[in-house]
Amino acid sequence: MPRILSKISILLMLPAVTLAAILIFRQPATHALTGADFQAGHIIDDAVFTDNSTMSVQDINNFLNAEAPTCDTSGSLSKSYYYNSSSGEVEKDSFSGASYVTTTRAIYGQRYDTWNGTTIATTPYVCLKDYRENPNTHQNNLQGATVSGGVTPGEIIYYAALAYHINPQVLLVTLQKEQGLITDDWPWTNEYAAAMGFDCPDDGTGCHSAYAGFTVQVNSAAAQLRNYLTNPGGFNFIAGQNNSIGYYPCNSGTTVFIQNAATAALYDYTPYQPDPDVLSNTNPTGSPNGPGSVSDGDTCATYGNRNFWWYFNTWFGSTYAINGSIQSASGLSLSPSGSSSYVNDSLTASYQVKNTASYSIDAGSLGVCATLNGQWYDFGFANDVIVPANGTITVSYSKKLTVPGNLIVSMCSYNPAFGWANAYYPYDINGGLSRQATLTVNDSPLITSGLILGPTNFAINQPVTAYLSIKNLSASNINIGSLVIAARDPNGNNVDFPIKNDVTIPAGGTTSNLTWTRTFTVPGNYTFYVAHWNGTWDTTYPDSASNAVVRQVIWPVLDNPLITSGISLSPSSPAKGQNVTATVTVRNVGSNPIDIGSLVVAGRDPGGNNVDFPIENDFTIPAASGGVPGTKTYSEPRSFSSSGAYRFYIAHWNGTWDTTYPKSIDNSVARQLTLTL
Amino acid sequence: MAKKSKKFRITKKTALISGAMLVIIIGGLVYWHHHSNSNKGIVSPPQASTKSPTSKNNYSAAPAADNNANNDRKGSSSPSSTLENYQPPPDTGSFSVSITRANTDSTDLQVATLINGATSGSCTLNVYQAGQTTISQSEDVVLQVNSYVCPVFNVPLSQFPNHGQWNVSVTVTSNSKTVSSNWAKNPVSLN
Numbered sequence: 001m002p003r004i005l006s007k008i009s010i011l012l013m014l015p016a017v018t019l020a021a022i023l024i025f026r027q028p029a030t031h032a033l034t035g036a037d038f039q040a041g042h043i044i045d046d047a048v049f050t051d052n053s054t055m056s057v058q059d060i061n062n063f064l065n066a067e068a069p070t071c072d073t074s075g076s077l078s079k080s081y082y083y084n085s086s087s088g089e090v091e092k093d094s095f096s097g098a099s100y101v102t103t104t105r106a107i108y109g110q111r112y113d114t115w116n117g118t119t120i121a122t123t124p125y126v127c128l129k130d131y132r133e134n135p136n137t138h139q140n141n142l143q144g145a146t147v148s149g150g151v152t153p154g155e156i157i158y159y160a161a162l163a164y165h166i167n168p169q170v171l172l173v174t175l176q177k178e179q180g181l182i183t184d185d186w187p188w189t190n191e192y193a194a195a196m197g198f199d200c201p202d203d204g205t206g207c208h209s210a211y212a213g214f215t216v217q218v219n220s221a222a223a224q225l226r227n228y229l230t231n232p233g234g235f236n237f238i239a240g241q242n243n244s245i246g247y248y249p250c251n252s253g254t255t256v257f258i259q260n261a262a263t264a265a266l267y268d269y270t271p272y273q274p275d276p277d278v279l280s281n282t283n284p285t286g287s288p289n290g291p292g293s294v295s296d297g298d299t300c301a302t303y304g305n306r307n308f309w310w311y312f313n314t315w316f317g318s319t320y321a322i323n324g325s326i327q328s329a330s331g332l333s334l335s336p337s338g339s340s341s342y343v344n345d346s347l348t349a350s351y352q353v354k355n356t357a358s359y360s361i362d363a364g365s366l367g368v369c370a371t372l373n374g375q376w377y378d379f380g381f382a383n384d385v386i387v388p389a390n391g392t393i394t395v396s397y398s399k400k401l402t403v404p405g406n407l408i409v410s411m412c413s414y415n416p417a418f419g420w421a422n423a424y425y426p427y428d429i430n431g432g433l434s435r436q437a438t439l440t441v442n443d444s445p446l447i448t449s450g451l452i453l454g455p456t457n458f459a460i461n462q463p464v465t466a467y468l469s470i471k472n473l474s475a476s477n478i479n480i481g482s483l484v485i486a487a488r489d490p491n492g493n494n495v496d497f498p499i500k501n502d503v504t505i506p507a508g509g510t511t512s513n514l515t516w517t518r519t520f521t522v523p524g525n526y527t528f529y530v531a532h533w534n535g536t537w538d539t540t541y542p543d544s545a546s547n548a549v550v551r552q553v554i555w556p557v558l559d560n561p562l563i564t565s566g567i568s569l570s571p572s573s574p575a576k577g578q579n580v581t582a583t584v585t586v587r588n589v590g591s592n593p594i595d596i597g598s599l600v601v602a603g604r605d606p607g608g609n610n611v612d613f614p615i616e617n618d619f620t621i622p623a624a625s626g627g628v629p630g631t632k633t634y635s636e637p638r639s640f641s642s643s644g645a646y647r648f649y650i651a652h653w654n655g656t657w658d659t660t661y662p663k664s665i666d667n668s669v670a671r672q673l674t675l676t677l
Numbered sequence: 678m679a680k681k682s683k684k685f686r687i688t689k690k691t692a693l694i695s696g697a698m699l700v701i702i703i704g705g706l707v708y709w710h711h712h713s714n715s716n717k718g719i720v721s722p723p724q725a726s727t728k729s730p731t732s733k734n735n736y737s738a739a740p741a742a743d744n745n746a747n748n749d750r751k752g753s754s755s756p757s758s759t760l761e762n763y764q765p766p767p768d769t770g771s772f773s774v775s776i777t778r779a780n781t782d783s784t785d786l787q788v789a790t791l792i793n794g795a796t797s798g799s800c801t802l803n804v805y806q807a808g809q810t811t812i813s814q815s816e817d818v819v820l821q822v823n824s825y826v827c828p829v830f831n832v833p834l835s836q837f838p839n840h841g842q843w844n845v846s847v848t849v850t851s852n853s854k855t856v857s858s859n860w861a862k863n864p865v866s867l868n
Contacts, residue, residue, distance in 0.1 A: 066736040081752055092752025116754055178759045180747035183739035188751065197759040201823050203796055206758045208820075224822055234829055235821070236777040236789040243778045248761075249793060251773045270761055271777070271791050271824050290742030303746075304761030 033313050035282030035306075040245065040273045042259040043309050044170075045324030046356070047427030049262035050229070052161045054316070055168045061154035063172065063315075064129040064182065071127035072186045075106030088115050105186050118190075125186040128153050128175070135215045142189050153214070160218045164226040165431030169316045171196070171222060177270075177307040196221035197270075202248060221269075228265035229430065237267040247300035248272035260325070260356060261429070266305055274306035282306060285313040321427065322417045323364070325357035328426045329392050331433035332368075332411050336475065342444035343401050344474035349379055349409045349437070350396035353426045355387035363387050364415030368397040369422065372441065373405035381412060404443040410436040445472040445505045445542045450550030451485065451530060455591055457627075459560030462590040465517045466497055468530060470542055472505035472512070479504045480542060481534035485516045489557075490524030499533070523559035528552065561588045561621050561662045564631065566670030567601055567648055576677050577639050582613045584634040584650055586662055588621035595620040596662060598653035599634050606644025613638050615653070640677055648673040772851060774827075776858045779845045779865045784834060786867065790827040790847045790858065792818060798851030800827030804865075806843045812836055818849060840867040 055063070082091045082098035090111045091098065103111075109121035124144045132150030133140040141147050161168035176182040178197030193207065194200050196217040200207035211220050228235055237243045239261045246253035248271075256273065258264045267273070274282075278301050283292040291310040294301045312319050329352035341347055349368040355361050367381030380397030387393050401407070413425045422435065449469035458464045466485040472478050484499040497516035505512050520526065529552035532541045544551060565585035574580040582601040588594050599619040603611040613636040622630035640646060649672040652661045664671060750756045772794030779788045788802055798818045805811040816828045827847055837843070842864040848857045 063736060067739045069738050089754075090752075091754060092749065112751070121751070176743075177761065180744060180760050183743040184747050185744070190756075191747075194758055197761065197823065199820075199822060200758045201796070201820060201825055202759075202761070203794060203825060205796065233782065233787060236791055236824065236826060236829075238778055238780065238787075238789075241778055241780045244775060245777070246775055246791070246793075251775070251793075253775070269823060272761075288740040288742060290740060290745055293746065302761060304759070307761070 032284035032286050034284050035274075035279030038274065038279055038282070038306060038309055039259075040254070040256045041263060042320075043263045043266055043305060044312065044319035045321045046229075046260050046262045046429045047321035047324040047327065047424075048319055049167055049170055049225075049265070050165050050429045050431065051167045051321075051424060051427070052165050052431070053424060055158070055161075057152070057154040057158045059154075060157050060168055060172065061129065061152050064127075064153060067182050068127050068129060068185050070185060071125065071130060072105060073124045073126065073130075075104055075109055075123045075125055075186060077105050077186070078102050079105045079108040081108060083111065090115050109188070120188045120190040125188070127185060127187060128181045131192070131214065133213075133215050138213050138215060140192070140214065142192060156215050156218050160222040163219075164222040165428075166222045166225050169312065170225070171218060173308050173311045173315070174221060174269075175218075176311050177304055182311075193217075198224065202272075225265050225269065228268045229261050232261060232264060235264075235268040236271060237264040239264045243267070245273045246271070247275040248302035250275075250300035252300060266308060270304035270308075272302040272304060274302060275300045277301060278303060278306055282310065285310055287314075322415060323361055323425070324427065325355050326361060326363045326387060326426045327354050327356060328352070328411075328428045328433050328435075329354040332409065332435055332437055334409065334437050334439070338439065340440045340442055341401055341407070342442050342474035343404050344444055344472065344476060344478045345441075346398050346400045346476065347379075347407075347409075348396060348398040350394055351411055352392050352394050353385075353387055354392040355389060358389050360386055360388045360391075363426065364413065364417075366395045366426075367412040368395065368409060369412035370399070370407060370409045372401075372403055372407050377403075377407065378412070379409065401441050404441045406438065407441050408436060408438050442473065443543050444474045445470045445478060445480065446545040447530065447542050447549050447551070448511060448545045450544070450548070451528060451553055452550075453528065453553065453555055457558060457589055457624075458591075459558035459589045460521050460523050461519050462560065462592065463517050463519050464557075465515050466528065468514045470505050470512045470514065471509055471545070472507055473509045474507055476507045477504050478507070481532065483514065484531050484533070486529050486531040487520075488527045489520065489522050490526065491522070495520060495526070496531075520557045523557050525554055525556050527554050558589050559663055560590050561586050561594050561596060562665040563587075563650065563662050563669050563671070564665045565633075566664065566668075567650060567673045568670075569648070569673065569675060574640070574675075574677070576641055576643060579637045579639050581635055581637040582648065586619070586621050586632055586634070587665065588630040588632075589624050591623050593620050593623050593630065596652065596654070600651050600653070601634065601636065602649050602651040602659075603640075604647045605640065605642055606646065607642070611638075611640060611646065612651075613648075643677050646675045646677065648675065772849070772854070772856055774847055774849045774856050774858045776845060776847055781834065781865075781867060785831040786834060786837075786843075786845075786865065788830040788832070788845055788847065790830075790849075792825045792827065792849055792851075795849060795851035795854075795856075796820070796825050798849055801848045801850075802827070802830045802832070803846045803848070804832060804837075804843050805846075806839075806841070806864075809838055818851065834867065837867055842866055 080102040083101045084097045106123045112121040132147045134149040179191040192214045193212040195214045198221045199211040239258045245256045277294045277298040281294045332351045335348040363385045365383045366385045368379035370377040379399045448471045452467040454465050482501045483503045485497040487495045489495045532538045564587045568583045570581045598617045600615040601613040605611045621632040652658045746760045775791045777789045800816045802814045844864045
């Protein structure tokens with residue numbers, strides 16, 4: 001190989017070697033365990049022991065099918081043993097008069113039962129995967145009968161695990177440790193009767209019949225394991241203390257500091273530990289040679305808890321959880337509590353996490369996550385949360401709710417070793433702690449009473465007030481920014497009411513009645529609507545409390561004052577020199593009297609000379625009352641002496657003479673009149 | 678005599694390639710570190726997992742050796758009730774008494790006892806200190822699921838005239854035979 005290529009090869013290998021080293025460093029250990037790995041004071045973590053989510057019904061049944069795939073139901077496989085055909089005695093060890101024979105298991109079972117006076121060993125042999133039991137009547141198929149309402153062992157184990165918050169894998173391993181039921185391809189009925197070894201004291205009297213039966217055994221054992229965890233002070237072994245644990249049946253043992261509740265529970269159930277001889281003769285986990293046993297001569301060999309540990313590691317992986325001592329000390333709680341809240345409320349979600357280890361632990365990332373209407377709405381999160389030794393911390397985050405909808409708040413956890421683990425980490429040892437809360441976020445503030453204008457009928461130059469009622473149901477005051485009743489005149493011009501800035505709606509559901517007042521100068525139909533400013537104009541905020549809330553109206557601004565009755569002379573055909581009275585009536589629809597200044601019926605004689613009727617100064621039209629417009633009538637007399645055509649017209653003085661003011665209410669109003677004397 | 682190794686000469690080309698590779702390695706490590714930590718923060722949506730990190734179901738047929746103990750038991754005319762203990766129980770008429778724990782909680786001295794070989798009788802707890810009156814409690818032997826025990830004794834700490842070291846002993850009388858606890862840790866320190 002050319003030298004340069006060799007160098008390149010070396011250089012190319014460097015990143016691969018580096019990466020491989022990193023990956024290997026990060027992988028959890030997967031090597032087989034040996035007896036030296038058995039820790040008497042820490043057999044299994046509480047978190048693993050109580051994780052009842054590890055297997056489904058189907059998982060359990062699949063597992064049973066896999067472990068003993070072929071069942072020797074008819075007992076056709078061979079069995080070798082010592083047998084005396086005369087006495088019928090059968091033994092595994094040689095005895096006087098015995099021959100070493102090989103028969104089928106079925107024949108052996110018959111001979112066994114006959115010799116021992118039992119009824120446990122005859123066919124059919126029902127393997128656990130094929131076992132069915134009606135959990136109510138406890139009728140089963142061990143005698144080959146069809147069982148009405150029979151359920152699978154997967155269902156029995158699963159629901160016991162669920163009910164007592166115990167890992168179903170713990171129950172499976174216990175079935176194996178006590179009776180070998182998981183792997184037995186020709187189980188006898190006594191294995192089912194005492195399937196979990198529940199109520200089977202090690203006193204030589206055998207198992208008691210009160211708890212005989214598969215379902216009863218599984219349920220009772222699961223309940224008892226939970227009882228050990230719940231009431232540790234009432235039993236023989238306790239976590240966090242030195243305990244004396246013996247080697248069965250010897251009067252010897254060692255002092256063991258039991259580190260956790262699950263390990264104590266195992267000893268409460270099986271009160272012995274494997275002696276050093278058992279551990280040194282323990283095969284590596286996963287060994288095809290099984291867990292192993294000591295050679296003859298060790299009278300202190302006991303295998304129960306060793307086998308539990310061995311089968312669990314072989315079948316289901318480590319008995320230790322990552323950060324197994326990081327546990328939930330409380331469920332998720334919300335403050336304020338309740339199933340509903342309001343926009344603008346501050347919601348605090350909290351839970352406690354404890355560390356049962358005697359050293360501090362980086363629990364990973366802990367926080368409070370949430371979704372609002374299906375969108376992420378996390379409260380907060382912190383990485384590398386340290387939980388002190390034997391300590392408890394509170395994880396608490398608050399968030400101000402800004403959007404109405406359905407809010408789901410949950411404990412949130414991430415550990416680099418196993419990723420997101422909201423569903424089970426920190427571990428809930430006792431079960432039943434809430435990890436999630438759901439609540440409805442109601443909208444707030446809300447317009448409870450829509451846009452109202454007052455007075456109902458208003459005219460130009462008349463103060464008009466717009467009313468709006470808003471309620472804030474949240475627990476704190478809210479500054480909604482700027483709010484205005486926008487207005488557009490008949491020509492589309494902006495004639496908004498004065499804007500209100502920093503509008504604060506007080507908390508607690510008290511209604512805020514907001515008002516805006518202004519006058520308008522142009523008569524006609526106006527458009528009024530609610531408008532909110534918080535960076536941009538928004539006509540939808542605050543939301544309406546109901547569909548009945550009016551957010552926009554088109555309303556007329558009336559002209560005012562108006563002449564409702566034009567020039568009228570009385571008498572209408574006066575003679576020369578006769579007094580004649582001119583009248584003009586003016587209407588005021590406003591809520592205040594209007595002083596329009598001076599009003600006169602002006603007159604011009606045939607020669608064009610001024611023959612005005614007398615001026616009425618401070619011509620004041622009273623306000624409307626009770627919905628009835630106020631009116632004032634100009635009424636002045638005078639006489640005329642010349643013959644000819646006279647012309648009269650309405651004239652208003654307010655600094656200058658104006659013949660167009662006040663306007664006429666309609667075209668029928670006579671603003672000019674001609675009279676011939 | 679070993680062949681003298683050739684000195685590795687660093688040429689410009691070699692240095693260039695080495696530099697490039699170094700950049701790739703460092704870049705790769707930086708990317709890896711960033712990538713491996715980027716999902717720790719709130720930026721990544723949480724995905725709830727339903728599987729324990731320890732879950733590793735081994736769906737394979739059990740080796741025949743797993744049935745050795747069971748098959749062995751089936752050959753015995755007096756099979757053990759479980760597979761936990763391959764040894765026979767103690768001889769009839771003899772039994773042992775073991776104090777499994779003697780500890781204090783906030784209010785009591787707790788003493789738990791395991792009896793091996795006796796299924797009935799009475800238990801007497803004696804807690805004593807030189808020069809002091811012995812504190813005693815009695816209970817009947819009971820079956821506690823899989824073991825015969827003396828129910829856990831709870832002696833209020835208020836009954837002790839002083840703390841310090843106290844000796845603990847449990848005596849069981851069954852079928853006219855009396856046996857005292859043997860190898861428990863003694864004395865117990867009351868704090």
